[in-house]
Amino acid sequence: MKKHMVDITALPEIFKSQLNEELLFSVKSDLDIDGKIAVQWLAITHDEVVLWQEQQSVPLKRMAVHTMKEARAVSNIGSGMLIVETTEGPVVAARYTSSLTSPMSFAAKLISALAQGEELPTLTKSDVPRYCSTCNSPLEEGTQFCEVCMSKKYAALRMLSYLKPYKFKGLMALCLLVLTTLVELIPPYLTKIIVDDVLQPQQTGTIFIIVIAAWVATLVVMSSMQALRGYIGVAISSKLMGDIRKDVYQSLMKLSLAFFDRRQTSQFISRVNNDAESMRQFMTDGVIYIGGHLLRFVFILVIIFSMDWKLTLLALAPIPFLVFLSVTIWPKVGRRLYQQWRAIYRLNMQVGDTLQGIRVIKAFGQEKMELTRYHAANKEVVYHDMRSEKMWQFFFPAFGLITSLGTVLIWYLGGQQVLSSELQLGVLLAFVAYLGMLFGPIQWLSQMISWTSRAMTASHRIFEIMDTPADVSDHPQAVKLSQIKGDVVLKDVTYGYEKHHPVLKNINLDVKAGEMIGLVGHSGAGKSTFINLLCRFYDVDEGEITIDGVSIRNIEQTELRRQIGVVLQETFLFDGTIAENIAYSKPDASPEDIMRAAKIANAHDFIVRLPDGYDTRVGERGHKLSGGEKQRVAIARAVIHDPKILILDEATASVDTETERQIQEALANLVKGRTTFAIAHRLSTLRNADRLVVLDRGKMVELGTHEELLEKTDGVYRKLVDAQMEMSKIKGVGS
Template structure:
């Protein structure tokens, strides 16, 4: 029995059969935070609510299939029954792996297969420090992420610029000291200079000292600002570079679980927030802290009794500031999540704008956007209302302190117990003292925003790659192209394998055609061969070396790919063709284009090979983009060639010409080809027929066609029948 979460005794007593699996879900069926439990036996699936009352009992015999569906931040365990799908449990994404195993177990029971064994990857992952569940695919714990750790790690970016930072710190100290001189000069002017018995020479000397102070202070501030700009620009570049490098290091599975538009905000906005805090915020906070200390020393020396009375409100201000800090952090995080969802909505809408226009769903998308926008407005108002309360409260407390000083100090001046100049200087210093304290809440907000941004940045940096190079990975000079698959099983969701127990031995230089219905696993086969993902079970070998033991960069350097979804960068045609070989000569580029049958249409364009293709190549037709992509693979000169529906977007005549060109290209290369027209694969050395993730047939075109009841024969017959129908229709 696998008990991933201790099943409460009241629930356990209600289980009559042998318990195979139990687990706690952290959301109720409405998606709200609550504790539910589920248990699986040989006979049924049982779900209890937080009161230990069974709310669902599904006999296994009524279930056709079970699956764990991942959403943004959450998921559902769904049981497909004869009456329709039933949501058995909801949970946050931190429990996705465990719920995926539950779905795999239920499906195995339904199909009468061998029950799966719980692996380490199926176990929910928890923070080693606070034991809170971790989001799938990350090491980042939002609960116990140390603010001190994040702060020190942020400041670590200043190390390469420590000399400039030290100089800026010295200038900050000096400018803070100089800034405190004018109020003291005011005291001297009123109490010592503006007296009938004093001469004008002293007055001019003090005024000159005041003017010199202002000049020196401005000069130091300008120099400090110049140094700050030099540091901040480089800091911003360093942070962006590290985030971008981390994104490039991560595997496709990481991006499959997330919408890519969110990373634009992390690379730019979050990095900018960190930069502002380190270059402006740290200086601002440190400057005010130094000013606070220096002013305390000065006013204590002027009148210690009045100073103590003045400082009475400060403990209250500090208490209020640190009381609201946790609330600020929570509300800022909620505000960020709301903005994140709004940005996702915008990203989805813009990417799918053609579909929206085609179905006339602008109003529906506007309503969805308005819902997300209202949530952002609500969180904005919550945050701003909090500030609108605390700012006046802070201002009132500090103003009352100034009133007390004027009242008590005024009495002392009238009674000749205190000089007027001392009182005016004291009030001036008091304004400089209360200024930083009044803005303490703003500093807390600034720091909280920076910490939130730092957490999101460090989440990316600390997330391990799903597909990583082996410590002893080899770097072969040139591979021959022999490929072996041994018992390979893989699923994008661990509980739902797309490929199952694939065994195949491909000789170097052999051409393999991959055939099967949509969803049979053909593209997944290609993804594993390129090592975009790692097989869950079994292994792939190239020239006898496990693919995990070959450096990914070197592996992909010797694999040429033309994917089903053609992507071109926003550059010229020549730049796109030469993407895999930036130093290619114009002659090499044109040769590759001719092999791909792209040269003729390129030279007819106004700018020829210098024609810009636009974002995602939208200025070219589907067939033209496909031929440019083929030319890109040709110039790569790979040892293994992968053609994933390489001729899907061209007409019959162009397809024939490309096939002739590819016939010369594939010589001496191991080739894996997927084609929607089965006739184009008749020249393949062997055909692999996939059905529901399993390899059901293997042989030449003639061998498979000879099987009257074979899967391949049925696919060919179906295509021929469809061609006849189209011919009649036209």
């Protein structure tokens, strides 16, 4: 059982020297046993499990393997625990954040294998914890970027690339922005003219009226240009938002099932909507806002330098302090916003889990427990919200104080010059007005930093989805199969959802076109996994699956699935009409085709009894229909697909005995001429299969007809049949 493994996190020599055996596995944890931020090291050898605190030479825990029964990694909200079952009860061996879930899960499997004397699991790439090379922050599972020290330049340039299709309108908006900014600078200068040149005893009222008229015209022109720029901005932003959502959704559709298995669906709703909206706001409102203020800053500097260069230099004195404050706080802004987003993300996952499992929660009366979990997640959100807002509450007043003191200084010094006739009053008034326009945007710099940081963080989450390669992708030379016969061969097929824990092991099977294969075995034996591999929802780890002699890896996925009809164990109906759900795989199906499929699936009779018949809306996930009705609609959906390979995964699991008999009669006609793979919870329904494949713990242990397998008195299939017959007798007595 001795097996050497890689020290994936470079266990410090001071700890390694204390081990009595060769190191099998080590991992650096980021929480202590109490759940507080700390660095701890977990090491596993053949004889013991040892835990150290960083900068402490004496181990915190030292547990002998012979006292252990098994270990498990338990996930909580944003964190987890490695729990070891010992002869004296459960012990928390380590705690960690969710970024270390994968390596800690491997540690649990390794400890269990050592404790039970089993073959040790193999360390794979996915088990190695990944850290950012820049800031050493742990990276979340499946994450391409570090959201703490992400490249803002990369994010900004890639976001702005979405503006390329609208460059003409964008150029118009830019020109209007420049013109509007210039026009906005006219009123303060008109103030100077009125005070110093017009409101003088020797001047006539005509000049005053002309200046006022010019002021009114300036306001009208400025408002008109702002309205036109806003109209163009709306036209760009709406289409821009649509483009981003389309690309995100298209990227999600390209990803494989394995990607979604590792994540909750609620997070993608946020990414498609909230993150896309943050990007849109930055690229339209944010870019215009920041660009406009930068232009205004440059133009105002030119004007006030021309008015009085000495006062201008004094006015710019606070700017180095503002820049220093901004540079100091910017890294903290990014980190705190990311932490705030992670807290909100975990809260949303909690809500999503609760709402999806509300029936289970109600059934077991666990409302209080769910409230407790929600309060914990909500408390974390409140904590991070307060941290972020406290930072702004310091930052904004500090900016305001510095700029206000600068304005007071200009009033004092400028006023002194006016009193000594060194400066005209109109010049001072215009100077202060321009200064207000100059410092106004600077006071809102904190808001711009927040705006930009949120957009950058959102963009990286969006681009992460877009850049994630599909686990199951089409081969560059993938072929299209216009029509297949249905010969299916599995050769030495091995697969595990976790690479070191195979669910199917070395499966070999040769199925002829038109043959019906029944898949039987205990729960967890690998029956549904067998089906998933055939549909190429996942790619095999070892071996090969071929259809008509062509590896399914070399067949375009859309073409492959066009030839396969599936009725899955978990029936899912879309929130539409019954007719739309039946015709989902063939949207152009005629009403006659839909009715024919429904009749074959024994669904027509109950459908026509509904008030709206085939136009009846089934509700979200089909909740308006019973389990048996949903299953028959799903069967009709597979029928209208008219596949050459038919897959029935517990296709009659949700119907009563009488309905099951009727469906079996319909399916008997449907499977003719089709290669069929069927899983059924009642083994008697598979007795007409040409052959039965018996799976046990991922291995194909028996193969033959119903009668052939029954003859094996000690066979797995015979025991399964006997167990079901015994259960039927018990139910019969009980009824």
